[in-house]
Amino acid sequence: MDITVNGTAVAPPDDARVSLLDMLRDHLHLTGTKVGCNQGACGACTVLIDGRRVLSCLTLAAQAAGREVTTIEGLDPHPLQAAFVERDGLQCGYCTPGQICAAAAMIDEVRAGVPSYVTADLSAESVPFSRDEVRERMSGNLCRCGAHNGIVDAILEVADGSTV
Amino acid sequence: MSRVQNAAISSVRTVLGWVPDRWLPSGSPDPLIARQQEIGRPTSRVDGPLKASGRAPFVTETVLAGQTYATLIHSTITRGRILRLDSTAAEAAPGVLLVMTYRNMPRLGIVPMASLTNLGAAGNSALPIMQDPEVRYNGQVVAAVVAETQEQADHAATLVEIDYAQEPAATRFEDAKAGARTLTSILIERNHVSVGDAERELRSAVHAVDNVYRTPRHNHNAIELHGVVAAWDGDALLVHDSTQAIVPTANALASLFGVAKEKVRVISPYVGGGFGGKMMWDHQVVTVAAARLAGRPVRLRLTREGVYRIIGGRSPAEQRVAIGADADGRFAAMIHTGYSVMPPYGRFPEQYTLGTRAAYRSKSFEIIQRHVDLDIVPNTFMRTPGETIGAFAVESAVDELAHVMDLDPVELRLRNLPDRHPLSGQPFSQHAVHQAWTDGAERFGWSRRQAKPGTVRDGEWLTGLGCGAGSFPYARMPGANVRLTLRRDGSAEVSTAAHEMGMGTATVQAQHAADRLGLPLEQIxxxxxxxxxxxxxxxxxxxxxxxxxAGLSAAADDLRDELLRLAGPDSPIAGLKAAEVRLADGGLVSVADPARHDGYREILARAGRDEVTVTAAGSPPLEMLKYSMHSSSAIFCELRVSAVTGEVRVDRLLGSFDCGTILNPKTAAGQLRGGMIMGLGSALTEETLFDERTGRIMNPSLADYHIPAHLDVPPIEVMWTGIPDPRTPMGARGIGELGTPGVAAAIANAVFNATGKRVRELPITLDKLL
Structure with missing residues (x-):
C-alpha cells in the first residue's frame, strides 16, 4: 500500500528497517524534516500523519502505508513560517521545521478542546490559547539556541488571529 | 601557555599603555558609530524564510554521486587494548563496502590542536585516531563500517566482534586531585595571581564567607547531530561539514592527509547549533579516511549517543571562593581557586577564574586554577566557557556575604565595582556596569524582594528573588578577511569563509555593509x-x-581608494584624497562639501567596469592589549519552589547588559535570551552523568540529559545600556556568550531567598531542596 507524502503517492521502501524519517530525508530528499536524536526525544523530526503530529524517527516508513504524511514542504507556505521569522522564533533553524509542524497540529488539538497537563478544567468544552498551554504543548520540541520566547509568541499570534 | 608567553603579553600591554590611541590602527572611534541607518534596526533574519521552510541546506542533506553511509563503533571500555577484532560477519553483510579499524586505517599524524588565532588548526584531542589497538577513553572510536545504505551500515556494525584487555583507568575526580597540574597561564592570562596576603586578610576581615561550589559536566547538545560528507577526487578533497572552524578544518585536513591546502574544500553554509561543540573531532578524520579507502563519497552522521561519546563538553569543577569584607562591605580578600578536568591530550582549561579578575575591587587577591587528569574524552569550550561556572561560584559567594552582612546584594556589588582593571590597572574601554545594575533593578522591581529568606509563601509555593552578575571578555580575531564586490547595478556582495550557526551573521553583516557603503539593505x-x-x-x-x-571596514577603505582612482578627472570629487571622501549615499562623497558626490554606478560606468572587487583583513586587534575590555550583565530572577516536592519553577528572568552597540536588537535579544536559557538549564537540570567506577557517560541522550523545554522557559526580558565602545568596530562587543554567566547564580540565590536553603552544587534538583 502506498504512502501519500504531501499529496503524492510513493511506494514504501523495500527495506523494512527504514524509518519514516530516513525515507523522507534519504529516499525522497524531503530534507526539511530534521534528525536531532533518532531517539524520540527532541522533536526535530516532527511530521503530520493524517493531520496529527508524530515523531518520524520512531515511526517505520511501513507504518505510514495507506496514510497521508505532511512535512514542512507540504505545509509551505504556512502563516506560522512568517510569524516565526517576524518574532525571531529561530536562530540556527535546525529545530524550526519540527517546531512549525508540531505547532500546526497543536493548534488543531487546542481548537478540538483536547486538554493538556496545564489545563485547569479537564471537563471544559474549550481550551484557552494561553502562553502556558502553548509552552506545555510544545515541550516535546527542543530548541538549544534558546528561541523559546519567540516561538511561543509566533504561535500565539497565529493561533489568536484568523490566519489559520 | 608558558612563562615566556606571560612575559611577552605583559610587556606588550605595558608598551601599548604608553602608545597614544591615534597611533593604533583601531585608535580612533569608528566613524560609523555616529551614522547608523540599518545598524540598530530590528531587521528579521535574511535567512529566516529559508530556515522556516526547511530549505536551508545542512550537512547531512548533502547527496553526492555514489555516496555511501558510515556508522561508528565506540569502545565500551575506558583503558586497555583491543585483543580480538573480528569483522568477518560484518564484511559479508549485504551492502557493506568497508570495515575500517586500526589495522587498515591510513597512518596519520596528530590533528593540529585548535587555538584562537591559528587558521591551520582546529583539533580538540592530541590522541591518535584509530592508529593502534589502544583504548584511551570510554567511547573512543574503534571502527567504522561503510555500506550502501545507512540501515546496512548500522546493522553490520552490530556484527563486529571486539574483545578487549582492560587496564586500570583514572576516572575519579577526588582521587586525581592529588596529581593536579598547575598551568603557567590560562589562555593568554597568567594563571596564578597573588596580590597582598589574601588568606590573612580573610582571617582578619569583619565579614567573611568561604565555601566550595561544584558544577558537573555539561554537553553542548546542538540539536543538529555532527555530520560529515567527504569525497576524494584524486588528491582533491571535498568535505561538507557542520563546523564553526571552516578554514582551520580545511587546513588541518590538508596537513593530516598530506595534500596541498588549496586541494581541500570545506563547505558549511548552515550549522544547526554549535556552542563550541562543532570544532574538529575524530569524526571528520575517520570519514575522510574512509572515503579514501572506500574510493567513494562517505556520509557519516553521529548518533546522539555518539556525540556524547566522542565530542567533549564542559569540564566538571570544584571551586573555592572566599571573600572577606570590611564593615562597609568593601572587599579586602578575594580568593578563587579550584580544580577542573583537562587531560594532557586536551587543550581547553575551563577558565573559570578569568571573570573574577575584572569583576570587583579587592585589597588582596589569590587566584589559581589546577587541572586534574582523567581518562576521558577531552573537554572543550562550551558556550561561555569559564565564566558560566565561575560566575555561579563567585556570584553565589557575593550573595552569601550580603546575607551575612544583612546588606542588599545589589548594593554590595555596587560598592565593589572597579573603575579600572583591579589587577592590571588598565583602563576599561567602556564600562557602565553600575548603570546596568540600577536600570535592571528598577525594571525588574527588585525593591519588592524580602531580605529574610523563606517569608513569601502562597499555598505550597515559596517565592524568591535573586540576582547575579555576569561578564565576558571582548575578543577580536586577527585574520578576518572579507571580499567586497561592488557591481555596476549598485549592488554589493560581501563574502568570507565565516559561519552561520544562528547568530544572524549574514543579517548583521548585511546591515553593516549597507551603512558602511551607503547602500540600501536590499542591495547587499x-x-x-x-x-x-x-x-x-x-x-x-x-x-x-x-x-x-573590522575586515569589511578595511575592505571598504580599499574600495574607497580604488573608486577614487577609477573616478577620473571628470568626477565631481576629482582631486580629493582618500581622507577627504567617504562612502555614503551610493557613492563617494566629499567630507567637507557633501554636495560633491559621485555615484558608484556613474564611476563604474565611466571606467567601463562591471564590478570592482577588493579583499582586506581587519587590523591587528591591539585594542585588546591596550584596554581592559569586558561586557557585563546584571541578571535578575523570580521563581517559586514547591515546599512539597522541591520543584523549582522560574517565573521571570531579566538580563540587563552593558555590551556596546547593539547591531540588531531582534537578533541580539535572541542571542542574549538563548545564553540565559543555557544558564537556566545549567542551574536546574543539566548534567552529564559520569560513572566514576567505569569512566562511562551514563545519560548520552536528550531524554536523560535535560535541556530546557518550552515549559521550563519563562518570558525573558532583556535590556541594554547601548553605550558604544569607542575602541571597537561599530562600538560593538560580542554577545553570543554574555547571556549565560550570572544566570545560575541568580537562580541559586533566588532559591535561597525563597527557601533559606543554599545549594552550592549544580544542578539544583529536587533532592537538594527536600
Missing part, C-alpha cells in the same frame, strides 16, 4: 560558509561579528 548579499572564499577565523569567543566588521 552576504555569502558565507565555504573555505573557497577568503579566509576567516573560527566562530568562537563571541568574536566573529566584530572580527568581520
Amino acid at each position: 548579499t552576504v555569502t558565507l560558509g565555504d573555505s573557497a572564499l577568503v579566509a576567516a577565523p573560527i566562530a568562537g569567543g563571541s568574536s566573529q561579528t566584530v572580527s568581520l566588521v
